[in-house]
Amino acid sequence: MRMKLDAAHSRFRDEVRQFLDTGVPLDLRDKCEAGKRPSKDDHVRWQRVLYEKGWMAPGWPVEHGGTGWTPLQRVIFDTELGATPAPPVIAFGVTMVAPVIIAFGSDAQKKKYLPRILKSEDWWCQGYSESEAGSDLASLKTRAMADGDHYIVNGSKTWTTYAQYADMMFFLVRTGGDGKKQDGISFLLMDMHQPGVTVHPIITMDGGDEINSVFFDNVRVPKANLIGEEGKGWTYAKYLLAHERTNIARVGLSTRLLAKLKRIAAEEQMKGRPLLDDPAFRARIAAVEIDLLALESAVVRAVSGDKTGKPPGPESSMLKIKGSLIQQDLTELLTEAVGAYALPYQPEWFEPGWNGEPVGPDYALGLASTYINWRKVSIYGGSNEIQRNIIAKQILGF
Amino acid sequence: MDLSLNDEQQLLADSVARFFAKTYTVERRRALVASELGYARENWKQFAELGWLGIGIPEDLGGIGGGPVETMIVMEGIGRHLVAEPYLASAVIGGALLSRGGNGAADLLVDLAAGNLTLALAHGEPKSRFDLAHVETRAAREGNGFKLTGHKAVVQHAPSADRLIVSARTSGNVATADGITLFLLPAKTPGMTLAPYRTVDGLRAADVKLDGVVVGADQVLGPVDGGHALVESAVEKAIVALSAEAVGAMEALLALTKEYLKTRKQFGVPIGSFQVLQHRLVDMFMALELARSTAETASRALSDPDPRYRARAAAAAKVQAGRAGRLVAQEAVQLHGGMGMTDELAVGHYFKRLMAIDVCFGNADWHQRRFADLA
Numbered sequence: 192m193r194m195k196l197d198a199a200h201s202r203f204r205d206e207v208r209q210f211l212d213t214g215v216p217l218d219l220r221d222k223c224e225a226g227k228r229p230s231k232d233d234h235v236r237w238q239r240v241l242y243e244k245g246w247m248a249p250g251w252p253v254e255h256g257g258t259g260w261t262p263l264q265r266v267i268f269d270t271e272l273g274a275t276p277a278p279p280v281i282a283f284g285v286t287m288v289a290p291v292i293i294a295f296g297s298d299a300q301k302k303k304y305l306p307r308i309l310k311s312e313d314w315w316c317q318g319y320s321e322s323e324a325g326s327d328l329a330s331l332k333t334r335a336m337a338d339g340d341h342y343i344v345n346g347s348k349t350w351t352t353y354a355q356y357a358d359m360m361f362f363l364v365r366t367g368g369d370g371k372k373q374d375g376i377s378f379l380l381m382d383m384h385q386p387g388v389t390v391h392p393i394i395t396m397d398g399g400d401e402i403n404s405v406f407f408d409n410v411r412v413p414k415a416n417l418i419g420e421e422g423k424g425w426t427y428a429k430y431l432l433a434h435e436r437t438n439i440a441r442v443g444l445s446t447r448l449l450a451k452l453k454r455i456a457a458e459e460q461m462k463g464r465p466l467l468d469d470p471a472f473r474a475r476i477a478a479v480e481i482d483l484l485a486l487e488s489a490v491v492r493a494v495s496g497d498k499t500g501k502p503p504g505p506e507s508s509m510l511k512i513k514g515s516l517i518q519q520d521l522t523e524l525l526t527e528a529v530g531a532y533a534l535p536y537q538p539e540w541f542e543p544g545w546n547g548e549p550v551g552p553d554y555a556l557g558l559a560s561t562y563i564n565w566r567k568v569s570i571y572g573g574s575n576e577i578q579r580n581i582i583a584k585q586i587l588g589f
Numbered sequence: 590m591d592l593s594l595n596d597e598q599q600l601l602a603d604s605v606a607r608f609f610a611k612t613y614t615v616e617r618r619r620a621l622v623a624s625e626l627g628y629a630r631e632n633w634k635q636f637a638e639l640g641w642l643g644i645g646i647p648e649d650l651g652g653i654g655g656g657p658v659e660t661m662i663v664m665e666g667i668g669r670h671l672v673a674e675p676y677l678a679s680a681v682i683g684g685a686l687l688s689r690g691g692n693g694a695a696d697l698l699v700d701l702a703a704g705n706l707t708l709a710l711a712h713g714e715p716k717s718r719f720d721l722a723h724v725e726t727r728a729a730r731e732g733n734g735f736k737l738t739g740h741k742a743v744v745q746h747a748p749s750a751d752r753l754i755v756s757a758r759t760s761g762n763v764a765t766a767d768g769i770t771l772f773l774l775p776a777k778t779p780g781m782t783l784a785p786y787r788t789v790d791g792l793r794a795a796d797v798k799l800d801g802v803v804v805g806a807d808q809v810l811g812p813v814d815g816g817h818a819l820v821e822s823a824v825e826k827a828i829v830a831l832s833a834e835a836v837g838a839m840e841a842l843l844a845l846t847k848e849y850l851k852t853r854k855q856f857g858v859p860i861g862s863f864q865v866l867q868h869r870l871v872d873m874f875m876a877l878e879l880a881r882s883t884a885e886t887a888s889r890a891l892s893d894p895d896p897r898y899r900a901r902a903a904a905a906a907k908v909q910a911g912r913a914g915r916l917v918a919q920e921a922v923q924l925h926g927g928m929g930m931t932d933e934l935a936v937g938h939y940f941k942r943l944m945a946i947d948v949c950f951g952n953a954d955w956h957q958r959r960f961a962d963l964a
């Protein structure tokens with residue numbers, strides 16, 4: 192069950208849906224319906240379709256390519272987009288670094304990077320975490336030393352999603368300061384294609400290779416790539432994290448997973464009847480569906496009165512926690528729905544061009560991998576424990 | 590009433606602990622599951638020499654006697670070290686079925702106990718879910734024997750098994766308990782094809798297709814039309830054994846996570862100094878201890894004369910193992926942060942095995958329903 196909107200917003204939602212229903216190239220739609228991992232190219236192709244339509248960056252100011260929609264319209268769009276079987280829009284450029292560039296970057300930086308992000312000409316990655324600086328991000332050690340009009344960067348980042356695809360990285364470095372550890376952090380942009388940058392894949396427990404370690408050995412970064420002021424990076428970093436969190440709520444994706452779950456439960460048999468008719472399983476589906484309605488209501492409520500689009504506040508932590516838990520419940524229920532066919536693991540099946548015979552029903556393939564991989568959403572973007580600390584401190588006042 | 594292990598059982602527990610500590614490091618396991626066979630024949634021989642393959646088999650048939658508590662002890666060790674050898678499939682399930690398989694099966698029990706025979710039960714089907722009475726595979730009478738046609742789903746350890754125990758319907762309709770018969774088929778039987786694959790936990794399984802497989806009357810295991818009772822009793826032992834395996838795996842995860850919380854530092858202190866994380870570990874600990882207690886009760890119940898008590902205790906153990914296993918595995922990953930997501934750490938491998946244990950022979954929901962229905 193979805194939340195009903197007033198007439199004007201329903202019309203808007205229909206308009207968005209109409210485009211999304213037909214706009215996704217068919218091969219991409221099939222791939223995503225089947226739960227296969229899109230390639231770099233697939234992401235870029237779809238993002239360019241959105242760009243052509245003028246919908247790549249709805250949240251940006253109109254002069255940079257935004258749509259001028261209200262915050263509620265943007266939420267509606269994001270939800271519908273997430274619900275569409277298409278490669279997810281890669282957030283690092285358009286919804287993570289871009290808002291920072293828009294808010295704190297120089298005119299030259301805006302001119303240089305924003306159009307390229309809009310057209311998906313640069314693939315961005317996020318260089319925040321280090322092996323000793325995860326939850327305690329401010330203790331990061333990667334250093335940048337001034338050298339004329341350049342910085343020389345040494346150190347390493349880890350867990351960097353899609354660094355193997357990236358043309359650019361936004362990252363946090365220590366530029367000085369022996370005072371408070373939050374001081375002396377700067378926010379820089381780096382070209383990934385240059386000497387001294389090395390990317391090593393990290394294999395995840397589902398067998399995937401989406402994350403990496405990135406090493407910097409005397410990498411030269413022009414001072415022109417500093418965002419805002421030297422030493423003020425922590426402020427920009429937090430601004431970005433609030434945007435990242437809002438993205439992780441993913442009402443749209445959960446809506447799609449829920450529909451898939453119901454479809455599969457209707458196909459699967461239990462004692463000669465559809466699994467969907469089993470009262471216990473129905474009750475579990477209903478429980479997540481109610482949670483999802485609550486989340487959608489909270490997301491809509493958070494923006495409904497807002498005309499201008501204020502930056503997300505600490506309440507985004509709540510949406511991140513609940514959104515991630517709902518996604519995890521759904522991916523888990525999906526594996527439970529297919530019984531023993533949750534077990535076969537055929538990673539070849541993810542490879543483009545594989546024509547082998549899948550074991551079990553098509554819809555069961557990849558469900559276990561997704562369930563396992565999706566444990567990440569309660570860890571990244573600031574773990575759910577850290578989000579709880581933020582709520583306790585910033586909302587409840589402890 | 591004394592629930593502690595007797596001296597012999599304690600000796601067994603010690604030998605299990607010693608053997609696996611020596612042979613099963615995370616790296617060795619990784620290499621083993623990547624190998625062609627998926628486990629080590631030397632280990633299997635050792636299992637035989639240590640007597641583990643003869644647990645539950647009478648001494649005159651090459652076994653060491655013993656019973657469910659001994660099986661539990663071995664299975665806990667298997668869980669603690671993510672052991673890849675087909676102990677459950679061959680010794681526990683295969684052993685249980687052969688023990689009730691009538692005269693012809695006695696020689697095979699000797700082979701099983703000696704480590705010269707591996708088995709796999711091909712019972713579940715694409716549409717059976719976990720219902721043991723649901724068998725669509727047909728065995729039509731043909732001369733003195735039968736002709737088997739059907740599809741068996743996710744048969745664990747089938748690719749390496751010397752023989753498969755295949756169930757098929759000799760009478761009745763799709764979901765009746767009566768009318769199911771078991772057959773013993775050598776791995777290379779004409780008309781039987783295996784599509785082998787890996788399962789999420791790194792172990793091996795296959796879907797088995799039977800396309801007019803001709804078998805003789807001497808290949809029938811147990812009574813014609815009476816296979817359901819055999820399977821039910823073997824699966825009862827299997828789910829209790831799996832519950833014990835889950836206990837071992839959870840124990841390992843708890844130890845790893847505790848160690849991690851003590852050594853991993855953030856904000857200048859070990860993360861284990863955050864009380865909120867201590868409580869999470871406490872919840873894992875409680876889930877483990879309750880699952881362990883239920884698994885022990887169920888293991889002892891397997892020797893109880895009351896079938897309903899047996900069945901409900903077994904179902905309860907599987908429910909506890911499934912739910913606790915998911916909780917402990919998910920929390921272990923979460924508390925390890927990014928490291929928990931990696932293939933490099935053992936944590937993820939335990940996570941996947943615990944997930945598979947929940948699925949095998951019916952997940953927590955399924956057995957909870959059975960528990961209620963059996964009341």
Ligand SMILES: Cc1cc2nc3c(=O)[nH]c(=O)nc-3n(C[C@H](O)[C@H](O)[C@H](O)COP(=O)(O)OP(=O)(O)OC[C@H]3O[C@@H](n4cnc5c(N)ncnc54)[C@H](O)[C@@H]3O)c2cc1C
Pocket residue numbers: 316317318319320322324325326327349350351352353402567570571572573574575576577580853855856860863865866923924925926927928930
């Ligand atoms: C798949 C994946 C993709 C990622 N992609 C990126 C990326 O692209 N770029 C990037 O920069 N980073 C990325 N990350 C890193 C992610 O942000 C970190 O993993 C996360 O911040 C946690 O840090 P950690 O892994 O060091 O865990 P730790 O900080 O060591 O935490 C371990 C455990 O302790 C808990 N904990 C820590 N401190 C506290 C506290 N004060 N109170 C209560 N509990 C606490 C944590 O919640 C966690 O459960 C990614 C991570 C994953 C898993």
